[in-house]
Amino acid sequence: MPALSVSSLSKTYRTGLLRRSTVQALTGVSLTVEEGAIFGLLGPNGAGKTTLMKILLGLVHPSGGTARLFGQPAGTPAARHRIGFVPENHRFPGFFTATQTLHAYGRLADVSTAARNRRIPQLLDRLALDGRGDTKVKTFSKGMLQRLGLAQALLNEPDLLFLDEPTGGVDPVGRRAIRDIVLDLRDEGKTIFLNSHLLSEVEKVCTQIAILRDGTLVRQGSVEELTAVDRVYDLLATPIPDALLNAELPLSPAPDGSAPDSELHQYRVRADDRATLNTVVDRLRDADVDIESITPLRQSLEDYFIDVVDAPA
Amino acid sequence: MRPLLGLVLITFRELWARKIVLGLFIVSSLVLLAVAFALNLDVVEGSLAGIRLFGQEAAPEDLGGEDAAPLTLSRVVIAVESVVAGVAYWIGILLALFASASLFPDLQSEGRAELLLSKPIGRVRVLFGHMLGVWSAIGLLATYLLGGVWGIMSLKTGVWNPRFLLSLLLVVGMFAVMYAAVMLMGVWTESTALGLIVSYGLIFVSMVLAAADQIGPTLGPLTSPVFWGLYHTLPNFTEVTKIVSVLAEGEAVDSWYPLVSSLLFGGATYGVAGYWFVQRDF
Numbered sequence: 001m002p003a004l005s006v007s008s009l010s011k012t013y014r015t016g017l018l019r020r021s022t023v024q025a026l027t028g029v030s031l032t033v034e035e036g037a038i039f040g041l042l043g044p045n046g047a048g049k050t051t052l053m054k055i056l057l058g059l060v061h062p063s064g065g066t067a068r069l070f071g072q073p074a075g076t077p078a079a080r081h082r083i084g085f086v087p088e089n090h091r092f093p094g095f096f097t098a099t100q101t102l103h104a105y106g107r108l109a110d111v112s113t114a115a116r117n118r119r120i121p122q123l124l125d126r127l128a129l130d131g132r133g134d135t136k137v138k139t140f141s142k143g144m145l146q147r148l149g150l151a152q153a154l155l156n157e158p159d160l161l162f163l164d165e166p167t168g169g170v171d172p173v174g175r176r177a178i179r180d181i182v183l184d185l186r187d188e189g190k191t192i193f194l195n196s197h198l199l200s201e202v203e204k205v206c207t208q209i210a211i212l213r214d215g216t217l218v219r220q221g222s223v224e225e226l227t228a229v230d231r232v233y234d235l236l237a238t239p240i241p242d243a244l245l246n247a248e249l250p251l252s253p254a255p256d257g258s259a260p261d262s263e264l265h266q267y268r269v270r271a272d273d274r275a276t277l278n279t280v281v282d283r284l285r286d287a288d289v290d291i292e293s294i295t296p297l298r299q300s301l302e303d304y305f306i307d308v309v310d311a312p313a
Numbered sequence: 314m315r316p317l318l319g320l321v322l323i324t325f326r327e328l329w330a331r332k333i334v335l336g337l338f339i340v341s342s343l344v345l346l347a348v349a350f351a352l353n354l355d356v357v358e359g360s361l362a363g364i365r366l367f368g369q370e371a372a373p374e375d376l377g378g379e380d381a382a383p384l385t386l387s388r389v390v391i392a393v394e395s396v397v398a399g400v401a402y403w404i405g406i407l408l409a410l411f412a413s414a415s416l417f418p419d420l421q422s423e424g425r426a427e428l429l430l431s432k433p434i435g436r437v438r439v440l441f442g443h444m445l446g447v448w449s450a451i452g453l454l455a456t457y458l459l460g461g462v463w464g465i466m467s468l469k470t471g472v473w474n475p476r477f478l479l480s481l482l483l484v485v486g487m488f489a490v491m492y493a494a495v496m497l498m499g500v501w502t503e504s505t506a507l508g509l510i511v512s513y514g515l516i517f518v519s520m521v522l523a524a525a526d527q528i529g530p531t532l533g534p535l536t537s538p539v540f541w542g543l544y545h546t547l548p549n550f551t552e553v554t555k556i557v558s559v560l561a562e563g564e565a566v567d568s569w570y571p572l573v574s575s576l577l578f579g580g581a582t583y584g585v586a587g588y589w590f591v592q593r594d595f
């Protein structure tokens with residue numbers, strides 16, 4: 001059973017005094033996230049990312065389509081029993097201490113007193129907030145508030161964690177700490193749904209991504225699949241004789257040309273099909289060229305994202 | 314049950330963190346101290362022999378006035394309890410509305426609503442938990458003041474007037490009715506100011522509606538139905554004051570209609586607020 005499945009989801013906001021103006025936030029979005037995945041939802045501002053996440057959490061009612069979490073209709077208390085959520089700009093009552101905050105929100109998440117007493121010190125320790133349990137939340141920095149938000153989301157030991165811009169406004173050290181926690185959670189088998197503009201962060205942690213543009217899902221797949229440049233490979237090998245380079249092979253020195261080893265050179269292969277790629281390898285081997293590696297060329301997630309969102313509709 | 318209790322506790326705690334509620338608590342404590350120590354009743358063989366207020370002695374006959382009936386111990390007790398109940402009803406409710414008006418808009422604000430509504434608790438229960446939290450905080454404050462005055466006066470004089478405690482329920486009940494308007498405006502507009510304006514406005518209109526017997530016969534065929542329509546649908550806050558006084562005086566209530574119609578208004582308003590709260594997007 002997938003952790004999350006969405007089918008033909010649409011949302012139209014009605015605004016104005018007579019609710020006559022409409023804004024189409026989502027149109028026919030369908031996607032599935034398997035258990036254990038770290039899923040990144042990307043898109044420019046206004047693409048519908050927050051609306052999609054809010055529908056999954058039950059904060060926004062869909063206009064059409066269905067959304068399910070672990071087979072339960074999204075937004076029902078039963079579905080929310082298995083999730084944790086860290087909103088982008090969460091606000092805790094400032095008069096609570098960190099420990100009181102976690103007890104209060106733990107109660108709301110239906111966590112028993114015994115479980116709270118056991119988990120709260122563990123979570124404060126894990127999120128580097130130990131020694132801050134008795135400090136008023138209103139004195140916390142942005143990074144500490146983000147970590148406290150993560151702690152409250154983890155109190156009920158959720159199977160699916162929603163993170164909305166978890167590293168927004170956090171310094172690099174804090175970002176690293178949050179990223180490490182996300183990776184630890186992945187290792188524990190948790191499913192994570194991440195909404196972020198920080199593409200470098202997404203690239204480092206996500207196994208799957210989807211890109212929304214103008215309320216429509218335009219791409220979905222693994223980071224490796226999506227960022228691979230079609231049929232272009234980086235070849236690392238001993239120097240290739242000029243005769244071969246001048247022959248009619250789809251082979252050329254790599255534009256940057258850097259190689260980790262002085263004995264090795266970097267080349268680029270453009271093979272339209274598997275047979276061409278194998279022909280290149282055979283010719284190189286016949287010429288006693290030692291091949292270190294052949295890897296599909298990738299572009300950065302940021303470049304890929306910009307290509308997708310800038311592409312004509 | 315645990316999430317509901319959690320929400321009640323958060324709301325309760327949030328209200329008590331406000332300085333105005335702390336102020337109400339301090340003022341209530343001063344009233345209790347004044348009743349306990351500043352008001353001295355000299356009781357001889359079960360009858361009132363003298364009254365000292367802040368050390369100044371006054372004969373019971375002086376307090377009653379020349380034409381008034383003789384001032385008995387029970388009349389003094391009822392008078393003190395009536396004054397406190399009236400003040401708690403008017404000033405207490407106005408201040409309690411002022412103190413609590415921002416709670417519901419705050420609950421729905423960005424960053425708070427998401428945290429709360431993503432928990433495994435339905436929206437109807439969120440609304441119910443919030444209402445219970447506010448009512449219980451105000452109820453505790455009212456019990457502290459009115460129950461305290463009742464207890465102190467009863468212990469000091471031996472005159473027990475249990476019907477006075479019903480006025481406690483009326484104070485909390487009418488606060489709940491007026492808070493319904495605050496919540497409705499909170500769901501609709503997320504505006505604290507508008508919630509206060511509407512609830513205070515309803516109280517002002519109830520002063521006019523309280524003169525229904527005098528105003529009603531003077532109205533024309535078009536304005537009369539409108540006036541009486543408002544009388545029967547809006548909360549009769551001012552008229553309920555009379556019920557509070559009558560209860561505090563230990564007498565029988567002629568008509569419960571103002572209270573019943575006010576409670577119906579509150580129930581209907583909570584219903585509409587609840588429907589909008591469940592339907593809206595956050």
